[in-house]
Amino acid sequence: MEWKRINRRFERHPARTVIYSFALADFIGALLLWLPISHSKELSFIDALFTSTSAICVTGLTVANTALDFTKAGQFIILVLMQLGGLGVMTFSVFIALGIKQSLSFSSRLSLQESFLPHFTPEPRRLLLTIFVYTFTAEALIALGLLLCFLGQGLKIKNAFFQAVFHAVSAFCNAGFSTFKDGLIDFQKNYLVLMLITLAIFLGNVGFPIVYELLSLLKEKRRRLSLHFRLTVYTHIVLIVFGALAFLLFEKNGVLANFSWPLKIVTAVFHSVSARTAGFNSINIALFSEHSIYVFLILMVIGACPGSTGGGIKTTTLAVLSCTVWSRLRGFPQAVVFKRAIPVDQVGKAITLVFIYLLAIMVFHFFLTFTEPNVPFYKSKHEFLGALFEVVSALGTVGLSTGVTSQLNLWGKICIIMAMFIGRVGLLSLISFLSEVGHEPRPYKYPKERVMVG
Amino acid sequence: MEWKRINRRFERHPARTVIYSFALADFIGALLLWLPISHSKELSFIDALFTSTSAICVTGLTVANTALDFTKAGQFIILVLMQLGGLGVMTFSVFIALGIKQSLSFSSRLSLQESFLPHFTPEPRRLLLTIFVYTFTAEALIALGLLLCFLGQGLKIKNAFFQAVFHAVSAFCNAGFSTFKDGLIDFQKNYLVLMLITLAIFLGNVGFPIVYELLSLLKEKRRRLSLHFRLTVYTHIVLIVFGALAFLLFEKNGVLANFSWPLKIVTAVFHSVSARTAGFNSINIALFSEHSIYVFLILMVIGACPGSTGGGIKTTTLAVLSCTVWSRLRGFPQAVVFKRAIPVDQVGKAITLVFIYLLAIMVFHFFLTFTEPNVPFYKSKHEFLGALFEVVSALGTVGLSTGVTSQLNLWGKICIIMAMFIGRVGLLSLISFLSEVGHEPRPYKYPKERVMVG
Ligand SMILES: [K+]
Ligand SMILES: [K+]
Numbered sequence: 083m084e085w086k087r088i089n090r091r092f093e094r095h096p097a098r099t100v101i102y103s104f105a106l107a108d109f110i111g112a113l114l115l116w117l118p119i120s121h122s123k124e125l126s127f128i129d130a131l132f133t134s135t136s137a138i139c140v141t142g143l144t145v146a147n148t149a150l151d152f153t154k155a156g157q158f159i160i161l162v163l164m165q166l167g168g169l170g171v172m173t174f175s176v177f178i179a180l181g182i183k184q185s186l187s188f189s190s191r192l193s194l195q196e197s198f199l200p201h202f203t204p205e206p207r208r209l210l211l212t213i214f215v216y217t218f219t220a221e222a223l224i225a226l227g228l229l230l231c232f233l234g235q236g237l238k239i240k241n242a243f244f245q246a247v248f249h250a251v252s253a254f255c256n257a258g259f260s261t262f263k264d265g266l267i268d269f270q271k272n273y274l275v276l277m278l279i280t281l282a283i284f285l286g287n288v289g290f291p292i293v294y295e296l297l298s299l300l301k302e303k304r305r306r307l308s309l310h311f312r313l314t315v316y317t318h319i320v321l322i323v324f325g326a327l328a329f330l331l332f333e334k335n336g337v338l339a340n341f342s343w344p345l346k347i348v349t350a351v352f353h354s355v356s357a358r359t360a361g362f363n364s365i366n367i368a369l370f371s372e373h374s375i376y377v378f379l380i381l382m383v384i385g386a387c388p389g390s391t392g393g394g395i396k397t398t399t400l401a402v403l404s405c406t407v408w409s410r411l412r413g414f415p416q417a418v419v420f421k422r423a424i425p426v427d428q429v430g431k432a433i434t435l436v437f438i439y440l441l442a443i444m445v446f447h448f449f450l451t452f453t454e455p456n457v458p459f460y461k462s463k464h465e466f467l468g469a470l471f472e473v474v475s476a477l478g479t480v481g482l483s484t485g486v487t488s489q490l491n492l493w494g495k496i497c498i499i500m501a502m503f504i505g506r507v508g509l510l511s512l513i514s515f516l517s518e519v520g521h522e523p524r525p526y527k528y529p530k531e532r533v534m535v536g
Numbered sequence: 537m538e539w540k541r542i543n544r545r546f547e548r549h550p551a552r553t554v555i556y557s558f559a560l561a562d563f564i565g566a567l568l569l570w571l572p573i574s575h576s577k578e579l580s581f582i583d584a585l586f587t588s589t590s591a592i593c594v595t596g597l598t599v600a601n602t603a604l605d606f607t608k609a610g611q612f613i614i615l616v617l618m619q620l621g622g623l624g625v626m627t628f629s630v631f632i633a634l635g636i637k638q639s640l641s642f643s644s645r646l647s648l649q650e651s652f653l654p655h656f657t658p659e660p661r662r663l664l665l666t667i668f669v670y671t672f673t674a675e676a677l678i679a680l681g682l683l684l685c686f687l688g689q690g691l692k693i694k695n696a697f698f699q700a701v702f703h704a705v706s707a708f709c710n711a712g713f714s715t716f717k718d719g720l721i722d723f724q725k726n727y728l729v730l731m732l733i734t735l736a737i738f739l740g741n742v743g744f745p746i747v748y749e750l751l752s753l754l755k756e757k758r759r760r761l762s763l764h765f766r767l768t769v770y771t772h773i774v775l776i777v778f779g780a781l782a783f784l785l786f787e788k789n790g791v792l793a794n795f796s797w798p799l800k801i802v803t804a805v806f807h808s809v810s811a812r813t814a815g816f817n818s819i820n821i822a823l824f825s826e827h828s829i830y831v832f833l834i835l836m837v838i839g840a841c842p843g844s845t846g847g848g849i850k851t852t853t854l855a856v857l858s859c860t861v862w863s864r865l866r867g868f869p870q871a872v873v874f875k876r877a878i879p880v881d882q883v884g885k886a887i888t889l890v891f892i893y894l895l896a897i898m899v900f901h902f903f904l905t906f907t908e909p910n911v912p913f914y915k916s917k918h919e920f921l922g923a924l925f926e927v928v929s930a931l932g933t934v935g936l937s938t939g940v941t942s943q944l945n946l947w948g949k950i951c952i953i954m955a956m957f958i959g960r961v962g963l964l965s966l967i968s969f970l971s972e973v974g975h976e977p978r979p980y981k982y983p984k985e986r987v988m989v990g
Contacts, residue, residue, distance in 0.1 A: 309985040388988040410884040422985040430864040467920040531763040531876040
């Protein structure tokens, strides 16, 4: 009964549910982290709130060192928050995509089932179970691998176990928190750890629909892949290769200069995967060249695949827009890809999302120029690009930083907290809202009229 | 006969015609400016090419001081190039918008004539004449006003006449060149000059279709305004007010601090109008706060109205995209404004334009980080924001600069020359290309398939 009631309610106001549940978890997390038992050093409430927001939104930006400033209890709270955040985001976004089915006409419902998520069972309970099983299985396997690595490095069993679980969850949830003093920089030459973390991030941000379709395919021995599958996987892989090649090229004589070739490749792939949107780094971001910083910015804005633990505008959104542009240049009046036409309302959704996302980047970046009124951002150390990087990282819930986070004053922290929350919860609400509206044809039609564009 | 042949040819390959004619004029201009008779100081060919490109593309970025480094002959060549460039851009863009009529089916042709340009005569010769008459009348009136101002300032009649003509043409064509040593900074407290220049810029970048429709309206005593008119004028005025208010707010205690209130307002409006895309400034851009720089960036990207002498993505492009987003949020599956629906192919055109424009900004900005390999842009004086400002200014053919232009090395100059040329000619070609394709329905239809966006 209760499940049905919640389900109905959620279907009616998914955006509201998302906002309330995240805000509540965020606040409780902040209170728990603020308790003296959680931290070993002095911790202001704003710093506790910052850490809690960063954990529940799986962003990974930190104003306090997770390894040094928090006790084991505090680290455990962060672990729980990350897991809740990651699972929450994945579940919410998959359910939002399915939730709309209820309010759709029979024909649209059919087309959704036929094409968009061809293998999804409509039974929400089983779906939820599958998501949980997938998450915990993946995390357990990665944790096991990491445990062996850490034991090999000479860590004591109890510590190695905690570190392995923490990093497996952090990587799978694309959170980017680390309980090592310098993050993964200590492991920058450890192939196995880097590759395991890369795999965990990939499993987390490739998106649940992809995994589900793949499993169904294996089970049912079907051949036809959905457009969603092909578009997502294609974009995802192209972006990973693009990022890795760019880092290899731009850091050949830079931060990768002293690495062996295999390690160069592993590190480049690691950072390319991690920038969308895990936020781990095995090299200090401030040491990268400005060209690589540029690539990081692009990857962070694009982000992960839909229905995953990651953030950003998402691979499919980029793909839909690129297809629209490419189709238009080829003379098609609408977006066409893989011999399929993308419905106009989805192109509108993609434009709306990107428009609002870029606007949010600008607004927060602009806000940040006000938080330290006497130091013009673009002339000082606290520089324009660093601030832009910080905002893009916070909105995309990536968690990489050129070092600006630790220098933020109170207003700067509030600004970034808001950016993290809006980048995660606001975006999810917007997507849910956009999925609800714009499907039903309006009762009246306006006459068409052309304008001169460009 | 010849006219008809050229007209036919132009209609078949407008993009090619645009590119060839601009490139030819650019090269001839560079050669003329390179002649010893044109310059009073040493001038390398790359600097001559830079100046010529800047003049023919009506950009206004300068590597040499127009007042000091060029002789009267050189200044006259720049004047002619500006006039050719401004007229060329206006004529080409209006003709491209009309040129497509020939290839359209009867129904689309009718709808174009009915709505988009309701008052245009289809006879190209008369249209061309009207454009020329409008241009030269406006320039003559502004020049007359400026002449009186300059005479009042104590300039000798011959010099005052040349300066008045030069600045009238430069302002109307949105070129932004000035033959005063420090540009308009010497006139920063001269209301009349600032207001005349503002008026000239406005007349130039409001776009010829608007002027034509207004004139027709007065003549025919019709009441109904086209959607194009309403959308353009509305966006144009909102942007001018937005920019002026932003500058007033952000420079209250900044560069406008010592100005009287009326002068504050005139200066703020002047810079708001000039940033889209004339590029005159009565205050050194480097002295503006970073908040204002941000506003400048936004205004420069948006640019002028279509069918004008200005650049940028254009007001209507922004309007169409904003309408799409706003309509989507309100639940309409397509873009709706003023009780009219904007056709889907035009939304696609707007997306394509903005997508490619933003990509161009990124590519050129990225290139610029390579031109001085030993100085990371975001750590040095030659900074990230300054470079971004420079590229946006060049691509939008604005011509404002925080001072980077004069510090460019050879590769930087080549990069900016390309940006100016592509921002002007490339954009015009792209628009012409997009106007040609995507109208005819394809003979086959692909099945629709949804993807999960966001
Ligand atoms: K993250
Ligand atoms: K200009």
